[in-house]
Amino acid sequence: MKFQRASLWLLSVSLLLPLALVANAETASVLTKAPSRPKNIVIMIGDGMGPSYTTAYRYFKDNPDTEEVEQTVFDRLLVGMASTYPAGVSGYVTDSAAAATALATGVKTYNGAISVDPQKQPLQTLFEKAKARGMSTGVAVTSQINHATPAAFLSHNDSRKHYDAIAQSYLDTDADVLLGGGQDYFPAPLLAKFAAKGYRHISHFDELEAVTAPKLLGLFAPVQLPWALDDPGAERLSAMTTKALALLSQNQQGFVLLVEGSLIDWAGHGNDIASAMGEMGAFANAVEVVEQFVRQHPDTLMLVTADHNTGGLSIGAEGKYLWEPAILRSLSASPDSLAKQAMEAERWKEALGSHLGFTPDHDEFLLLAKARMQGQEAMSGAIKHLIDKRTHTGWTTSGHTATDVQVFAAGPAAELFNGHQDNTDLANKIFSLMPKPKKN
Secondary structure, three states: OOOHHHHHHHHHHHHHHHHHHHHHHHHHHHHHHHOOOOOEEEEEEEEEOOOHHHHHHHHHHHOOOOOOOOOOHHHHHHEEEEEEEOOHHHOOOOHHHHHHHHHOOOOOOOOOOEEEEOOOEOOOOOOHHHOOOOEEEEEEEEEEOOHHHHHHHHHOOOOOOOOOHHHHHHOOOOOOOEEEEEEHHHHHHHHHHHHHOOOOOEEOOOHHOOOOOEEEEEOOOOOOOOHHHHHOOOOOOHHHHHHHHHHOOOOOOEEEEEEEEEHHHHHHHOHHHHHHHHHHHHHHHHHHHHHHHHHHHHOEEEEEOOEEEEEEOOEEOOOOOOOHHHHOOOOOOOOOHHHHHHHHHHOOEEEEHHHHHHOOHHHHHHHHHHHHEEEEEHHHHHEEEEEEEHHHHEOOOOOEEHHHHHHEOOOHHHHHHEEEEEEHHHHHHHHHHHHOOOOO
């Protein structure tokens, strides 16, 4: 018996060894192709995307017909965690401006600051460092391009609320690609100044595909882009990311690209689990676009994280050991859109039931009818609350929390981001990987 076991063991080893050698050879081949330092850097920020969002997204995407819970791109790329607290003057809970400043400069500052220190002095940003090295820079976001996160990489201001001044300041950034919303902040005289600097301005999304060279200013909405749930199949963030990669990679000196799933945060502020999962899906697809780019361009580092956590999302609520995302998969529009339709439709109950994918019971319809009399905002809130109740989703706040966020990475030096670190460490590690500045 012992002899038989030994023989079987030797046979299994002899069969597996060639496979192991092939795998090691393939790994070695990949490693020899990938440099130790990246030529290109893509930073992706899921605004407000705390750990509960990526967990909820896993269960939301799970195939109920299989026994296993399938991995997502976030599970595949996870390498570490990061703390997010701002400068001491603002306590432990950061806003997007202070968090983005930390990620863009490696320095903590007060909530509301756009790449200035607590004394309101400008801090050199990653994009400015990249430009000093002859690299191209760009942003692709689903908010207005002069919102807090992209602004911290592109500009300096003592307040994130100075949207018009921040938009004006982009003239001096020499950024190569600017894609997102924000038409309301770029009036004709400002657009003329961008044109004088060589920028091509587009305002319709179907114009994006035909663009073949930077510099590009694409503004596709008055403020933010539509909810992903209300824009099925458009994959706007993925399309903007794909185009930005194509344009920026024309520079042989390399590039730095910021991609933000901005509206994950907006859904969190609204305690809107349906829209949150829609935005998570759009962001995950964009992450996969960049992941594929990294596979094809092994000189590219991708770093994915969140600036903070929003909403205190709880996967399970009210003491019940349940979370039922099937309801979310059946929704045909965002709660905001459903509320608007319900306000306008005469037979609103039937219309709402068909779009929700389930029929509210008598008591639920009474609550919805009461909210409808109070206006569209109240109706939207009632629909969100109904979805929370049916899915067993909980929220602790309409603001941010101090929860640590996850870090995901792939490409050259990705292992540098393993384990726990501060958000300023993420920036400083990126700085350490950049080439020396070009001599004048």
